[in-house]
Amino acid sequence: MTSAQPRATSTGPSTAEQPWPVRTVSAKVAQWIDRLGSVWVEGQITQINARPGTRTAFLVLRDPSVDMSLSVTCSPQLLQNSPVPLTEGSRVVMFGKLSFYTGRGSVSLRVTEIRAIGIGELLARIERLRALLAAEGLFDPRLKRPLPFLPGTIGLITGRASAAEHDVLSVAQRRWPAVRFEVRNTPVQGATAVPQILDALKELDADPHVDVIILARGGGSVEDLLPFSDETLCRAIVACRTPVVSAIGHEPDSPLSDHVADLRAATPTDAAKRVVPDAVAEQALVGELRSRSAAALRNWVQRESHLISQLRSRPVLADPLRALDHRSDEVERLREAGRRDISRAIAAESTTIEHLRARLTTLGPAATLARGYSVVQRIVPDGDPEVLRSVDDAPPGTQIRVRVADGAVRAAVMGKDK
Incomplete structure (x- = not known):
């Protein structure tokens, strides 16, 4: 038969080969919790169990903000002698010391003073x-x-x-x-x-x-x-x-x-x-807005129709061709006046031209020829005839051209006289 496996002492380290027994762990937990000492705790009482004839009352103190609670024990007289009746739901402040019960492995707060939080607080x-x-x-x-x-x-x-x-x-x-x-x-x-x-x-x-x-x-x-x-x-x-x-x-x-x-x-x-x-109120509001918008639209249409009627009643729109007809008559008058002025100017210029023509005719060589004069030209071979201005330019035998009123004759110079 093998000997029992050695266990770790309460002061030595805990290992897989030398584990602590439950009693050692419970004792250490109790020691650690005992070091906390007495504390003030605030919370809300959610459960009270104080049976007649018992020496201990059991309560549950809960944090109102989170889902956490704590077991509380106290003397029943502490509940009975409270100036304010303590019931489930009361907000309180408790003074006590935490204890770890090694037999059950549970923690409980043993309180010696309970103060109810009043309305003023x-x-x-x-x-x-x-x-x-x-x-x-x-x-x-x-x-x-x-x-x-x-x-x-x-x-x-x-x-x-x-x-x-x-x-x-x-x-x-x-x-x-x-x-x-x-x-x-x-x-x-x-x-x-x-x-x-x-x-x-x-x-x-x-x-x-x-x-x-x-x-x-x-x-x-x-x-x-x-x-x-x-x-x-x-x-x-x-x-x-x-x-x-x-x-x-x-x-x-x-x-x-x-x-x-x-x-x-x-x-x-x-x-x-x-x-x-409110559906009814909103529906009524929608109806009112529809009526107001329809009235506003009708007023706008009437106002614009009145404006259009005023525009249509103006002469330029009521009879737009009247202005054109008036301008047409004026254009016709101006055209006739222009035609008269141009005809008058043409007649005046025509008269002037006739006068100039008569003067030119009077002063021209044809008129002179008609009065019995003639123009003598010397015929130049391979060239145009030249007006004969001096007898020296026509020696005997020179071919000449004599222009008279009704034509011209050719002749030869037989001699010359000075």
């Missing part, structure tokens, strides 16, 4: 958070996204079978029967409200068909509306790509979600009216 915290978010610019109106005129699908986050859900659905469907909804029912108060609202908000924001998201809840106390002043939820609303409408409570209620949302509605009914247009 809650309001003060909300105001501090309001100032912080405002300083970061999350309330800036420039960050608000406009709502679509006619959303195809509306995301609705509200309590199951709540009056807010009924109001939003009934009013929206009455105003626009074709509207579609993606409804996500979540708790709207209590410790589990914020985590489930965050999941629903993330899911609807990721849906490409959802055009706007409505957060709706009826009225309630300050404690009931606390989830909608949660910092995590406010930042998630700002981070949404889809416009978000906050319709929480009634008109006097003003959780922080109203300030970070793209639109604040006084009530869930008001949210439905702000998001969905």
